[in-house]
Amino acid sequence: MDTQGLRAFLAVAEQQSFSSAAEQLHLTQSAVSKRIQQLESQLNTALFDRHNRTISLTEAGFSLLPKARQILDLVADTELQLMNLDGEVSGVLSLATSHHIGLHRLPPVLREFTARYPKAHINLSFMGSERAYQAIAARQVELALTTLDADMAMPDAMQTKHLWNDTMICVCGNAHPLAKRSASLTLEDLSAAPAILPEPDTITFQLVERVFRQAGLTLQAPMPTNYLETIKMMVSVGMGWSLLPESMLDHQLTPLHWPAAEVTRELGLVRLQHRTLSNAARAFIDILQKDSPAIDAEQAGLQA
Numbered sequence: 001m002d003t004q005g006l007r008a009f010l011a012v013a014e015q016q017s018f019s020s021a022a023e024q025l026h027l028t029q030s031a032v033s034k035r036i037q038q039l040e041s042q043l044n045t046a047l048f049d050r051h052n053r054t055i056s057l058t059e060a061g062f063s064l065l066p067k068a069r070q071i072l073d074l075v076a077d078t079e080l081q082l083m084n085l086d087g088e089v090s091g092v093l094s095l096a097t098s099h100h101i102g103l104h105r106l107p108p109v110l111r112e113f114t115a116r117y118p119k120a121h122i123n124l125s126f127m128g129s130e131r132a133y134q135a136i137a138a139r140q141v142e143l144a145l146t147t148l149d150a151d152m153a154m155p156d157a158m159q160t161k162h163l164w165n166d167t168m169i170c171v172c173g174n175a176h177p178l179a180k181r182s183a184s185l186t187l188e189d190l191s192a193a194p195a196i197l198p199e200p201d202t203i204t205f206q207l208v209e210r211v212f213r214q215a216g217l218t219l220q221a222p223m224p225t226n227y228l229e230t231i232k233m234m235v236s237v238g239m240g241w242s243l244l245p246e247s248m249l250d251h252q253l254t255p256l257h258w259p260a261a262e263v264t265r266e267l268g269l270v271r272l273q274h275r276t277l278s279n280a281a282r283a284f285i286d287i288l289q290k291d292s293p294a295i296d297a298e299q300a301g302l303q304a
Helices: 003-015 018-025 029-043 059-084 099-104 107-116 129-137 177-184 187-192 203-214 228-236 279-291 293-303
Strands: 048-050 055-057 091-097 120-126 143-148 158-173 242-245 253-255 263-272
Touching (some): 003 018, 003 029, 003 059, 018 029, 055 059, 091 279, 099 228, 107 120, 107 279, 120 279, 129 143, 129 158, 129 203, 129 263, 143 158, 143 203, 158 177, 158 203, 158 228, 177 187, 177 253, 203 263, 228 242, 263 279
Parallel strands (some): 091 143
Antiparallel strands (some): 048 055, 158 253, 158 263
């Protein structure tokens, strides 16, 4: 059973289309079809039911699906273990991160990594927290730096490491009506005013929404965006209030009294626990840990 046939099988199963699978694999549609036919011939069973314009997995296809993923993961991990033996930090490190972490936390880490390991290259993808977890689970990226959620039920295979705390401050534009009432603000007042927040599937939104839901209130968030810099601009011109990391506050924003428990985001590293890490990923984590005050404090506590 060759790995090329299994990769074609997984791509078709995930895309539910031979043409889309061909695009994903950078092959022609006929090449993908040929690999599937060879795999079906080798296994002496049909893996897909072909309809007029759609396809679906047969019972044998459903049975093969998890095994195919396991086989390809094992092959990839084995190849990586052998490559790691020489100790050289090289190759491509696929990394997912949020825009905020990428702009405000990563520059010194990326600068040092690039200078120390010129043979290694980082493939950086910007995405929200929910998408980052999915990318890790699907092995689309090796590491992710994103918002963590202590209340999230994490799969056993997923490992997280807290790196930084982000204290969130309630803010509005200097000319916004709420700016004159800061000291007496209630959650009811904030619920009645438009809020500029990230997308509902992000952990940041869920942290804020949870506060209002527990108080029996709803949020008005008509224009969600995952770019905190964009949120800051929209808030500064008076379009609504928001909660932003303390590090983003400047003269364009007025801090507001937050009438609830402090909202703090935990930012950190996400990886698959049993996935073999490349030398590049290990080197990146070493630099990241050296740069992270949270990890430095944790290590100091262990040594005390």
